[in-house]
Amino acid sequence: MSAPHKLSSIEIDAATLPAPTAEIEHQRRVAIFDLVEANSFTPEGAEGGPYTLRLSSQDNRLAFDIAGPDFARTHVLSLSPMKTVIRDYALICESYYEALRGSSPSQIESVDMGRRGLHNEGAELLKGRLEGKVEMDKETARRLFTLVCAVYRRG
Known part of the structure; x- marks a missing residue:
């Protein structure tokens, strides 16, 4: 029987990603x-979890380093197709x-209805960008x- 397919820990590579303010660091932890x-x-091709996820930046792309028992893979995604929804989501959260x-x-x-709508749109875009790599x-x-x-939020 395989272990559950789930993330057990997540790490952010502070050396390659934007330095957070105290508020943003709190948002990341939450x-x-x-x-x-x-x-x-x-993850596609994985027998079972749990998995660890490490987020970093490689050549201005977001790298998902996924590791689990007998499994390790890195997926690098351009976030350009998501840039607008990420920016709009940050703006509507401020509003x-x-x-x-x-x-x-x-x-x-x-405002909350608009925020939730953008959140759903961003989630679907991200899910689509990871299609064939990770099912969630x-x-x-x-x-x-x-x-x-x-x-990716700036202070």
């Missing part, structure tokens, strides 16, 4: 915690946090997209 707590992550500080409940709900469910894709945004 995203990692959420992702490790609940995920379905099956959402501003709305929480002084807008009406209906205004907050409207919708919630894992959402959590991984959150982490990718936290990794």
Whole structure:
């Protein structure tokens, strides 16, 4: 019987990725915690997990170094196709946090609906970019997209 296909730990290579502010570092830690707590992550060709994931930057691309029992593979992705949704998601998150500080409940709900829509769009794009490399469910894709945004967010 194979071990569960899931991530057990995630590491961010601080030497190759943008230096985070304290706020962004907190967002990264929360995203990692959420992702490790609940995920379905099956690398193509892997017999069973659990797996470790190391995110780094190689030639301006995001590298996913995945390792598990008797399994190791690196997938390098250009995030250019996702650049717009990552930027828009960061902007709408800022708007959402501003709305929480002084807008009406209906205004907050409207911004939140847009935020969730972009989040879903980004998760689907990321899932598509990893198609044939890693299979994951919708919630894992959402959590991984959150982490990718936290990794690439500038202060």
